[in-house]
Amino acid sequence: MQILISVDIEGVAGVYHPEQTRAGNPEYERARRLMLAEANAAIAGAFDAGASAVYVNDSHGGFRNLPPELLDERAQAIQGKPRYLSMAAGCELGVAGMVCIGYHSRSKGRGILAHTINSFAFARIAFNGQELGELGIYGLLAGQYGVPVLAASGDDAFIEEHRALLPATEFIQVKRASGFGSGISLSPQAACAAIRAGVVRAVARASQVPVWAMAGPIEVTLQAQTPALADLFCQWPTLQRCDGERLRFTAPEVESAVRMINCLSAMSSMLR
Missing domain, CATH: 3.40.50.10780 (Dipeptide transport protein)
Structure with a gap:
């Protein structure tokens, strides 16, 4: 094991x-x-x-x-x-x-x-x-x-x-x-x-212990810390702006959602 x-x-x-x-x-x-x-x-x-x-x-x-x-x-x-x-x-x-x-x-x-x-x-x-x-x-x-x-x-x-x-x-x-x-x-x-x-x-x-899972597609709603970060993230064409700080995107399954979030995290260093 x-x-x-x-x-x-x-x-x-x-x-x-x-x-x-x-x-x-x-x-x-x-x-x-x-x-x-x-x-x-x-x-x-x-x-x-x-x-x-x-x-x-x-x-x-x-x-x-x-x-x-x-x-x-x-x-x-x-x-x-x-x-x-x-x-x-x-x-x-x-x-x-x-x-x-x-x-x-x-x-x-x-x-x-x-x-x-x-x-x-x-x-x-x-x-x-x-x-x-x-x-x-x-x-x-x-x-x-x-x-x-x-x-x-x-x-x-x-x-x-x-x-x-x-x-x-x-x-x-x-x-x-x-x-x-x-x-x-x-x-x-x-x-x-x-x-x-x-x-x-x-x-x-x-x-x-059962596995915890979520079937796709996964709609991810993300609130950025600032409107400037939301501006940056929405340079990615598949992201949809909801309001000043919130955006959303859809991923086929959890792994794709996580990989996108981590890409956005890496992008955020541009505004530090």
Whole structure:
């Protein structure tokens, strides 16, 4: 049984401030070690539950956060960009399930460091009328490959947003949000212990967790952070402007929708 672990940073215990998520400063260097520890806890839990192979998808920013020499040597790392499946890369390898560590609330949500894919570019993203954050979007992409979301960790706001969408997923709370940049966290050691135990439970029942999927076509409604960004995005001829900040497009299935969103995210750097 092969397991994919997708690891972000904003939902990691002890991470509260944007500076901790941006490479090039001491705060980030400490935060990436916290991210690494939670990744290793999830790897250990997957192997404890009988996994034969574990892939770890480095899913934050430039996708080069986890020091490979410090990652559990039993795992294989998926790093670097661009890649078509982004935070769900590895689902195409025949894995039995995906575990999402360090995930966070969607943009305009009430969680710590809440955003969706690109905080500069996107205010809201909806698929067929359902507003989604990163777990929802990449959970659907995993579902297109027949891969269920077995477990996910983060803060309480993130968990509350996703329980109804993924009722069979094992959610692991490592901190409580009291604001965008504040909250109450477990110690890193306690968070890692909770993640390891939660992943053991989740992987042990992998065959019982249903795949979450959405049949195409997918109508994507996207609210840009500014009208200027909507101007930029609508240079793409297939996008339709709805109003000053909103636009929409239709994709044949989830993967095409995600790839288009990530292209728009890359385009947004022109206006930074």
